[in-house]
Amino acid sequence: MGPVTLPVLISLMLCLAQGSPQLRRANDRQGQCTYTFTVPSPKEGTCSEPGEAMTAIRELQRENVAAKQETDALKIRLSILEKVVNRLLGGDTSGQSMSSPQSSTGTHVELQKLKLEKDEWESQRGSLEMAYSDLLREKSSLEEEKQRLTERLEQVQQRQCPQVVETPRSRDQPSSPRQAPSATGGHGGATRTSSVHGKGGPSELSRWGADGVGYQELKSELTALPASRMLPESHSASQVSEDMGTTGCGELTWIGEPTTHRKADNIAGKYGVWMKDPEPQSPFTLETIWRINTVGADIRQVFEYEKLDQLIKGYPTKVYVVPRSMESNGAVVYKGSLYYIRKKSRIIVKYDFGTETVAIQKELVDAGYHGKFPYSWGGYTDIDLAVDEMGLWVIYSTENTKGSIVISQLDPKTLEVKQSWNTTIRKHSVANAFMVCGTLYTVGSYSSPTTTVNFAFDTRTGVQKQMSVPFQNLYGYASMIDYNPTEKKIYGWDNYNMVTYDVRLSKM
Ligand SMILES: *[C@@H]1O[C@H](CO)[C@@H](O)[C@H](O)[C@H]1NC(C)=O
Numbered sequence: 001m002g003p004v005t006l007p008v009l010i011s012l013m014l015c016l017a018q019g020s021p022q023l024r025r026a027n028d029r030q031g032q033c034t035y036t037f038t039v040p041s042p043k044e045g046t047c048s049e050p051g052e053a054m055t056a057i058r059e060l061q062r063e064n065v066a067a068k069q070e071t072d073a074l075k076i077r078l079s080i081l082e083k084v085v086n087r088l089l090g091g092d093t094s095g096q097s098m099s100s101p102q103s104s105t106g107t108h109v110e111l112q113k114l115k116l117e118k119d120e121w122e123s124q125r126g127s128l129e130m131a132y133s134d135l136l137r138e139k140s141s142l143e144e145e146k147q148r149l150t151e152r153l154e155q156v157q158q159r160q161c162p163q164v165v166e167t168p169r170s171r172d173q174p175s176s177p178r179q180a181p182s183a184t185g186g187h188g189g190a191t192r193t194s195s196v197h198g199k200g201g202p203s204e205l206s207r208w209g210a211d212g213v214g215y216q217e218l219k220s221e222l223t224a225l226p227a228s229r230m231l232p233e234s235h236s237a238s239q240v241s242e243d244m245g246t247t248g249c250g251e252l253t254w255i256g257e258p259t260t261h262r263k264a265d266n267i268a269g270k271y272g273v274w275m276k277d278p279e280p281q282s283p284f285t286l287e288t289i290w291r292i293n294t295v296g297a298d299i300r301q302v303f304e305y306e307k308l309d310q311l312i313k314g315y316p317t318k319v320y321v322v323p324r325s326m327e328s329n330g331a332v333v334y335k336g337s338l339y340y341i342r343k344k345s346r347i348i349v350k351y352d353f354g355t356e357t358v359a360i361q362k363e364l365v366d367a368g369y370h371g372k373f374p375y376s377w378g379g380y381t382d383i384d385l386a387v388d389e390m391g392l393w394v395i396y397s398t399e400n401t402k403g404s405i406v407i408s409q410l411d412p413k414t415l416e417v418k419q420s421w422n423t424t425i426r427k428h429s430v431a432n433a434f435m436v437c438g439t440l441y442t443v444g445s446y447s448s449p450t451t452t453v454n455f456a457f458d459t460r461t462g463v464q465k466q467m468s469v470p471f472q473n474l475y476g477y478a479s480m481i482d483y484n485p486t487e488k489k490i491y492g493w494d495n496y497n498m499v500t501y502d503v504r505l506s507k508m
Pocket residue numbers: 400401420421422
C-alpha cells in the first residue's frame with residue numbers, strides 16, 4: 001500500500017473540491033506510488049482584497065499631495081525671500097520697487113512671519129539649554145553642599161556634643177566667631193534653616209542622605225546660603241549709600257562709555273533685563289543683582305545674584321519663577337519687588353521676592369500692548385517700567401494719543417496711576433526711554449554706535465525739548481536701557497552683553 005491511505009485521500013479530495021487542486025501521480029525510487037497535491041496556500045487566502053489595497057494607495061497619494069503642497073508653500077516663501085534679498089542687494093532700482101507696492105507689504109508681512117517663527121524656535125531651544133545648564137549647576141552645587149554638611153556633621157558627632165544647634169544667621173551678618181570651628185573655616189556651616197538638633201548617633205547622618213527629605217532640606221539650605229558667603233565680604237555697599245545722600249537731582253548732561261560686565265551664554269540672553277534694586281529690602285542689598293533673559297515664549301525665570309562677582313562667574317543665588325509669563329523687557333526691581341508686564345496684556349504685576357508671591361496686579365487702562373506701540377526695535381516693548389529718584393513710572397502709549405509716549409507715575413503699593421503726562425514723542429520713533437529725576441529721556445537708535453539721547457520731557461514743568469547727549473550702543477542691539485537712581489548709572493542690555501554707563505547730572 002502507498003504512503004497515502006484511501007480515507008485520507010478521499011477527505012483531502014473533498015476538502016479541496018472548492019479550490020483548484022492539482023493531483024499528480026508518480027513512482028518513487030522504491031517503486032511505490034506517490035500522490036502529490038497542489039492546493040492554494042492559507043497565506044494566499046489572507047491577502048488583502050483589491051478594495052483595501054486601493055484605500056492604502058489613495059492614502060499614500062493624499063500624503064504625497066500634502067507633502068507637495070508643503071513643499072510648494074516653502075518654495076513660494078523662498079522665492080519671496082529671494083526677491084527681498086535681491087531688492088536689498090540691488091538697491092533702489094526704482095522701476096521695480098515702484099511696480100508693486102502691494103506685494104512689497106505682503107513680502108514684509110511674510111518676512112516678519114518667518115522671522116517670528118525663527119525667533120520662536122531659537123528661543124525655545126535657548127530656554128531649554130539655559131534651564132538644563134542651570135539644573136546641572138544647581139546639582140553640582142548641591143552635591144558640594146551635601147559633602148560639606150556631611151563632613152561637618154561627622155566632626156560634630158566626633159566631638160560628641162550633647163546638643164548641636166547651628167547659629168541662625170541672617171544674610172547680612174558676618175560669620176559669628178562663636179560658631180563651631182570646622183575644616184571649612186566656619187563660613188560654610190551656618191545657615192538660617194539648619195535644624196540639626198543633636199540627639200546624637202548615626203541617625204543624624206541619614207537626615208542628609210539621598211532620600212527625598214534630605215534633598216529638600218539641602219535645597220533650602222542652598223537658597224539660604226549663597227556661594228558668595230565663602231568669599232570675603234566686600235564693604236562697598238555702605239560707601240555707595242553714603243555718597244547717594246549728597247548727590248542731588250539734575251538734568252542729564254553726559255553719558256559715559258559703556259562698561260561690559262558679562263556676556264550671556266546663549267540665544268536666550270540675546271535680549272534681557274538686569275539691574276540692582278535702588279531701594280532694596282532685607283535680606284537683599286544694594287549689591288544684589290537681578291537678571292531676566294527675555295528671549296523665549298515663556299519668560300518666567302528671574303535670577304538673583306549675591307553681587308556682580310557672582311553674575312560674572314555665573315553663579316546665581318536663587319532662581320525665582322513667576323507664576324505667569326512676562327512680556328519683553330519692561331520689568332524693574334524696586335523695594336524688594338519685581339514689577340513686570342504680563343504676557344500679551346496691559347496688566348502690571350507686582351511680584352514680591354520676599355514671599356515669592358504676586359502681591360498685586362492691575363490693568364494699565366488704555367495702554368497699547370503686544371506690538372501696538374513698541375519702541376523702534378519692536379520686541380513687544382509696548383509698556384516699559386522705570387524707576388528714578390521720584391519713584392515708579394510706566395512709559396507707554398494709547399490709541400487716544402495716537403502712538404505718542406504717555407508717562408504715568410504709579411503708586412508702588414497699589415499700582416494706581418497717580419498722574420499722567422502726554423508727550424508728543426512718537427514711541428515707535430525712539431529706541432528706548434528711561435526716567436531721571438522725574439524727566440523722561442529717549443534714545444534715538446538701538447543699533448547705531450553713535451546715537452544720542454534726543455528728547456527730554458520734564459514732568460514737573462510739562463516742558464518737552466530736543467537735546468543731543470551722545471549715547472553709545474557698543475554691540476549694536478540695545479534691548480534695555482534703564483536708570484538706577486541710587487548708583488546714578490544707566491544699566492543696559494546690548495546684544496547679549498550686560499553693560500553700565502556712568503552719567504552726569506547738572507546742578508539744579
Ligand atoms: C492725553 O491725551 C488724550 C487724547 O487727547 C486725552 O484724552 C488725555 O486726557 C490726555 N491726558 C493728559 C494727562 O493730558
